[in-house]
Amino acid sequence: MSYEEKGQIVYLGATTIGYAVYLVLVLQQLGTTPLLEIDYQPYLIATIVVAIVASILARIAIEMISPSDTYREDVRDRDIGRFGEYVAGIVLGIGMVVPFILALIEADYFWIANAMYLVFVLQAAIGAVIKLIAYRRGF
Amino acid sequence: MGRPTRVTNDIRRIRFAHDEMTQAELAERVGVTRQTIIAIEQGRYSPSLEMAFQIAHALGVDLDETFQYPTTEENR
Numbered sequence: 030m031s032y033e034e035k036g037q038i039v040y041l042g043a044t045t046i047g048y049a050v051y052l053v054l055v056l057q058q059l060g061t062t063p064l065l066e067i068d069y070q071p072y073l074i075a076t077i078v079v080a081i082v083a084s085i086l087a088r089i090a091i092e093m094i095s096p097s098d099t100y101r102e103d104v105r106d107r108d109i110g111r112f113g114e115y116v117a118g119i120v121l122g123i124g125m126v127v128p129f130i131l132a133l134i135e136a137d138y139f140w141i142a143n144a145m146y147l148v149f150v151l152q153a154a155i156g157a158v159i160k161l162i163a164y165r166r167g168f
Numbered sequence: 169m170g171r172p173t174r175v176t177n178d179i180r181r182i183r184f185a186h187d188e189m190t191q192a193e194l195a196e197r198v199g200v201t202r203q204t205i206i207a208i209e210q211g212r213y214s215p216s217l218e219m220a221f222q223i224a225h226a227l228g229v230d231l232d233e234t235f236q237y238p239t240t241e242e243n244r
């Protein structure tokens with residue numbers, strides 16, 4: 030498995046686990062706090078920062094356990110990367126319509142911020158999955 | 169994605185005919201990762217024309233000995 034492919038697995042894991050943790054932390058408060066009064070901002074920022082730090086640490090740990098042949102990306106990595114980012118860009122473009130509409134109808138910041146976060150997560154996760162499928166099945 | 173390439177190749181056979189050149193050695197000569205050579209050999213990645221020439225040169229053979237493509241008749 031190439032360095033870039035390992036990176037996509039780590040990125041996918043960090044993104045999805047980070048979002049899952051955020052959802053659990055926010056939804057836990059539903060029992061005691063009305064939805065729109067939940068203090069979601071610290072959790073949102075914290076899970077993003079922790080996901081970034083965790084992915085860096087995971088990459089270092091993986092390379093210590095199973096070092097890659099090279100850390101340079103080659104033309105295939107770039108081809109797959111471009112294709113994945115193209116699909117992810119479509120997801121982002123379409124997905125951002127939702128928070129845009131929410132802003133237009135003057136929805137609560139809670140919904141706008143969470144819709145944007147979800148779209149960013151979907152964009153990252155779908156892009157990573159597309160790249161991993163391309164690595165495995167061919168491109 | 170996952171589009172099947174009609175390009176076939178004899179890289180593996182030619183590598184073994186040339187002092188059993190390893191995938192890693194070929195990858196180093198061409199300037200790609202070993203995983204890319206594996207993907208090309210298995211038909212999971214169709215290299216650019218430039219890379220195809222580089223692979224053929226690294227193996228010391230002609231391009232059409234390394235890579236094959238079905239003729240127009242076979243395509244129909």
